[in-house]
Amino acid sequence: MQSQYHPRDIEPAVQKEWADSGAFHAPDGSDKPKYYCVSMLPYPSGKLHMGHVRNYTINDALYHYLRMKGMNVLFPMGWDAFGLPAENAAMANKVAPAKWTRDNIAYMKQQCQAMGWAIDWTREVATCDPSYYRWNQWFFLRLWEKGLVYKKSGMVNWDPVDMTVLANEQVIDGRGWRTGALVEKREIPMWYMRITDYADELLGSLDGLGWPEQVKQMQRNWIGRSEGVEFVLPYAPQTARRMNDAKAGLKVFTTRADTIMGITFAAVAAEHPLASEAANGNPRLAEFIEECKRGGVQEAELATMEKKGMPTGLFVLHPITREPVEVWVGNYVLMGYGEGAVMAVPGHDERDFAFATKYGLPIKQVIGWEGTHGSGKPYSTDAWQPWYAEHGINVHSGASFPALDGLGFGAAIAAVVAKLGELGIEAKTRVTYRLRDWGISRQRYWGTPIPIIQCPECGDVGVPDEQLPVVLPEGLVPDGTGSPLAKTPSFYECKCPKCGGAAKRDTDTMDTFVDSSWYFMRYACPDAGAMVDERAQYWMPLDMYIGGIEHAILHLLYARFWTKAMRDLGLVDVDEPFTNLLTQGMVLNHIFSRRTGKGGIEYFAPDEVEVTHDAEGKVAGARLRGDGSAVDYDGIGTMSKSKRNGVDPQDMIDRYGADTARFYVMQANPPTDTMIWSDASVEGSFRFLRGLWKTVHDHVAAGVIAPYGSPSSLGQGRGEGQLSPQLKALRLKLHRTIEKVGDDYGRRLQFNTAIAAVRELLNLRDDLKDASPLARAVSQEALEGAILLLAPIVPHICTALWAELRPGTKLIDQPWPQVDKSALVQDEIELVVQVNGKLRGHVRVSSSATGEVIEATALADESVQKYLNGQKPRKVIVVPGRLVNIVV
């Protein structure tokens, strides 16, 4: 055996052995139970980053652990290969996105192999391959046939200089990232998927999932089911004339119909037809509506901007009092939500209150809380208080509806609905969702072409199945203006499949969330001649899905919807794709930047700067190592190429080997926690592995021996009593550690504590100076155990060390170690003694001692006597196996 640890020799050799034997190929059927363990597929951005290393090492550790536990485990890998960064790279380097993407995939695949992850590469999928995306197209057409796909207009960010649609990411401070032009909202026709048809099921079936509660809560809130009332505010006569419809009115939806008597105005979105009509002949209003259309479409931007409004001069009637109510245009009313119009009750809605205060509109209290929520909830129109929005008892309803006074929330709503009915105003209780239908059209090149042909005669016609896939031409290089496909006649010119006349293909591509909504099913059958086949039925659903917390809502929700839609088309027989979910925390790093002269921004890598700290030890600023010039500290954020704060795992592999990189990310903190990068302790991880190598080397140098407890061991047939207390303690530690590490890997999914436990075990073994055959047999047992427990984290070194400890056997064939229950038995245990909840001493008692005996022992303890000072204790609390608390 080599006396030194040389990962550069070991790792490639072990990897070759795995590859040659097809060790990680999972058959599509087995006597063993299946375990399907998938990580979110990477975007091939160029190189692996630390987030990937973390993600796939977690997946790999679970793979090895469950394989050792006797399961047929599958760990597949693929590439989320369509998307915006490829187009950006293409513009920057004048390379076609296809080439850039495929080169990146090749490089990153080799990096995955160097990390030694147990990936079944026979199932690799890249979403940019026509053999994959043809099924996006095929499925799109099936959903269209079922009415689950439809076309309507949608709002996008528009760059008026480049004449192109911008992604939210490309809008910086309200301006286009390349042109600096002020971004505008623009309505264009887009294809939508009816995810809202599945809203109730998406909500209901969350309950049974083995997901983190916080993620389920985020999804529940995102879907945002609410029950409310939809009704019409009748137009005042003059408004009815202007809107050219005497009978109609302004349709609104509210979850607070109980506050209807508090309506003092109504508000509509800038895009609402009533706003457009009111703007005719009102230049100031027209200007305001134009102003509302400026800016982008991001919700965070809309929700934080100053609430502004302007009266339209048009009135609707309060449905009960028949008093005129003025309609305002408000920039906070969104056309996409509900009806694009709201009844405003400033007395009991915080946004309406702020708006009314700003524009001097009346505020009316119609809900009170005395007697229901206790006192101390006064009402004043001077300032908003949080309880104004709480449910309560109706008050001040007025002469037209006195019966409403005194009713509570539910009864009041019922009364309002009944009253509106009596007055001949249609009012329906309705369930609405915050969730909106999924717009999938993108005016971009590097994505799945939408399989629709626009015929001047026949309208939108689906591409016939036999003409699929609609292949994306791969040689194009985008230039940032408009959509490349829309400028490529050879792509869009075609014949109508229905009438044979000249027609035009849809030049939009699909949202890349489509690609990632079902790839995990394609892994099961990457060569299938259909979207999926029966092999998907064997592997689905995923037993564990691992990925970043940043995907908690959108990706996971779309994939759940897609799976349910596939089920309803009879393609797969599962209700939910991901039985269990592990959301890993992000890997973050410090960000340093400097504004350049032209208003741009320049980023610096953390290793290029020297950080300065303030008095509290927080980072205050930094200087460039090169010339000492000051740079700004921008705080901590996601590792990204653009911010230059990423860490390339390749350096670590080159210097220390893959096992050190794997060990480092797993020992640092729990997988669900955010990890702020620090390379300070990477060295320590390497030292541990080097020490482990030396420990096994020294043991093997003295000769391997059958481990204690095995049939041929010295310990066989001898009683436990013959072990010295030290050897007994070591065996106790070993078997406790086996229990703990199994629990950490299998149930807790917490690897840092498992590693700490194995370190403790090895530290205890190192203290052993006894070189007798019996001691060496216990030592052998402990070392074998430690190697098996670490194997899921650092499989290369463990494979090499196992071959030394057990010549002729292979680590990959070993099962998870068994806990020897007899090693766990203890005669005596130590208990903590507290006086008034403070630690004052320890007592040793028999492990079978009763509460009375424990109490007596504790009271007799010297340190307790000191605090008792002759008094009788008021109370004694005995927690079996843990502590005694004496209250004086």
Place this chain on the structure above:
RNA sequence: GCCGGGAUGGCGGAAUUGGUAGACGCACGGGACUCAAAAUCCCGCGGUGGCAACACCAUGUGGGUUCGAUUCCCACUCCCGGCACCA
């Protein structure tokens, strides 16, 4: 702004169901070995007071519940993620 999460020594973290706060590491300090350095090994390492035994304080801030709170409740501060076209 809204939704979800987090905060524990100089640093990463541990404490799994309300029961010994700081496991296990990193960094640092002292010592051994060495001509010297590296590597390795040994010791120390939350704060204050004390020669020490020990005492008191301490888990972002302020309150509360409890024999006992890092853990539960209320209010707040700061940070992170998401907000529908980054993936």
